[in-house]
Amino acid sequence: MEEYHEELPQPRRSVAFIGSECYPFVKTGGLGDVMYALPKALAKQNCDVKVILPRYACIPEEYQNKMIYRGSFDMDLCADGKSYYVGIMEYVWDGVVYDFIDNQEFFTEGNPYTNLVDDIPKFCYFGKAALAALNYMNWTPDVIHCHDWQAGLVPIYLREMFNDTPLSRSKVVMTIHNLRFQGVYNIETFKYWTNLPDYVFNKDTLTVKWLDANMLKGGLTYANAITTVSNTYAGEIQTEFYGEGLDAHLRYHSGKLRGIVNGIDYDIWNSATDDKLASKYDITNVLDKKKENKRALQEELGLEQDDHKFVIGLISRLTDQKGLDLVNEIIPQVMDEHTQVVILGTGDPAYEDSFRYYENAYKGNLCSNIMYDESRAHRIYAGADALLVPSQFEPCGLTQLIAMHYGTVPIVRETGGLKDTVEPYDVNYNSGNGFTFDRYESGLLLDAINRAKTFYFTNRWCFDEMVQRNMAKDVSWENSAKQYRELYVELTK
Known part of the structure; x- marks a missing residue:
């Protein structure tokens, strides 16, 4: 006799996405597509999703005007005790909550990325501000999902500076979209801009080539799980040819590494409804x-x-x-x-x-x-x-x-x-x-x-x-x- 199992409803999970770009607000490449499409798909699968982004000046007016002020506070950041303003502006759309971190000093540039001299302090600030904003809003996600090097310090901040807050129970996933970019700069600059303890600047966590720190490498060390955007690539990046200098580090952490292929957005890419085509079609014609x-x-x-x-x-x-x-x-x-x-x-x-x-x-x-x-x-x-x-x-x-x-x-x-x-x-x-x-x-x-x-x-x-x-x-x-x-x-x- 056959048994019939009704599919059990999936347990609800809350996830905070932290990354540097997201379509349609700001997009330079594939990361922007994933930050938009994956939360939207998760929201339909019984997940509670927040996406935390910088509020760049280049975000179009139509979105800037719909943002609602959620609050603000000052946050300690630098080694000399210098603190910075953190504002939270919120926009809700398609089942997903977008929280933009507002700070005139860091995000008034026209482009999301300018050069490492400016980008390193900007993303040292953003990673910590994203966690501080979650605390301020009293929202403790089950999982904090970080994307690429710009969010690489988040797992380290979380375990080193937020371990006596409710966020300490959140697990961290780190996703590598393109291993070529890693956020590497001299250690002294990172020590000043993060005020992280000296012991995280070691060869197994942040340090590369003795004098530099690598944001992505540090994030991979502290994350509970690492994903990349296909199974084959997950294997390839553990080899010297594809590993961009991190292959040994990735082999060491291979137990928590897996590949999950991206999808495409069927609302945008659909030949049956695509107005840009001379003639719409589906599989039948x-x-x-x-x-x-x-x-x-x-x-x-x-x-x-x-x-x-x-x-x-x-x-x-x-x-x-x-x-x-x-x-x-x-x-x-x-x-x-x-x-x-x-x-x-x-x-x-x-x-x-x-x-x-x-x-x-x-x-x-x-x-x-x-x-x-x-x-x-x-x-x-x-x-x-x-x-x-x-x-x-x-x-x-x-x-x-x-x-x-x-x-x-x-x-x-x-x-x-x-x-x-x-x-x-x-x-x-x-x-x-x-x-x-x-x-x-x-x-x-x-x-x-x-x-x-x-x-x-x-x-x-x-x-x-x-x-x-x-x-x-x-x-x-x-x-x-x-x-x-x-x-x-x-x-x-």
């Missing part, structure tokens, strides 16, 4: 509508209008990290009478110039949009047949997830989140989500592109099945939020 979007894209970009072209998209920062050197090397071999290439992005002037040159050389079949245009990006996802993501390293990667959700086949290098989210096509089982290559070599990228192209022209039936398989795949935040939730519950049993 993707095969016809994709043709209409392709033709509209060719028209918009001045490419030859031809249904039979294989259109390859590339939406990326134009930097070495993103594998642009490989792309640059093979464009002459990729371009033939069956192929068109559409590039969108800005970055390294050498690549910008090179892609402009190629646009001229292959007029009508290659278009280089050296700019960042969000709505054009939507139309490239919808109109292209394949999307290239040949990164050197890629902690998670969102473009391949958006591509699959829009029925565009990804061609990726097997690294980080790309390896975790794109299963290579297997001809024996007719399974998989895209085409992949492993070593970082232009010949292998060319080979992957040629396999995709051959598949498209000689086995369209199976190619179309892959398109539909990709659209059916769940790459939403709901999936990722579940895993974070489980981690919170596990930490606070």
Whole structure:
């Protein structure tokens, strides 16, 4: 006899997110997307969420005007006893409470990050002020979730300076979005701006290279759990090649490290409701509508209008990290009478110039949009047949997830989140989500592109099945939020 189990309601958990940016208030990269989308998804899964951010002057007026004053106090900060004003401004939206830390002295710059000389004191202040604000509002979360180096001192402040407050019972999760940035500066500056005890400036906690302190390293030491944005990347960062100097430290703390892949926001990325597209579509009519979007894209970009072209998209920062050197090397071999290439992005002037040159050389079949245009990006996802993501390293990667959700086949290098989210096509089982290559070599990228192209022209039936398989795949935040939730519950049993 079978037993039936009703799913038990998830226990409620409260979480405070602490980080330096969050869409739509301020965003420079993927961190801003996660700080927006993950709390929103957690709020729908029986979590109580607060997001604590700096109140930068560059936050648009429309949000500044809706903030409500929650209170203020002075906080001791520096080694010489100097204290600073902490104001709390609150904005509630979509089930999430946003608390902005207000301080004219630190946050009047137009940009969230200026240079380390100014950024180090700014984030020494912010980390402590975020905890002090939680105390002031009398809100003790089960979990304090810190993001990247800007919040790296939070776990240390918590255990060293707040251990006689209610916050001492909170557990801490530290998430690494990009290991390349760590908040490293000389120890004397940190000692002055944090007034932390001398013993935390040791080689196992904050100190690197004898004279410097590293905010991210210290946070990783003191955190109860460490996550990064994909399983493969969690393994990669424990090796010298990807470890950015922290690989030994991460191997030492590997027992509390795990990877959870990011999702994409289905409210923003949804081909069935996307107003930016020439023709909206879903899994039932993707095969016809994709043709209409392709033709509209060719028209918009001045490419030859031809249904039979294989259109390859590339939406990326134009930097070495993103594998642009490989792309640059093979464009002459990729371009033939069956192929068109559409590039969108800005970055390294050498690549910008090179892609402009190629646009001229292959007029009508290659278009280089050296700019960042969000709505054009939507139309490239919808109109292209394949999307290239040949990164050197890629902690998670969102473009391949958006591509699959829009029925565009990804061609990726097997690294980080790309390896975790794109299963290579297997001809024996007719399974998989895209085409992949492993070593970082232009010949292998060319080979992957040629396999995709051959598949498209000689086995369209199976190619179309892959398109539909990709659209059916769940790459939403709901999936990722579940895993974070489980981690919170596990930490606070």
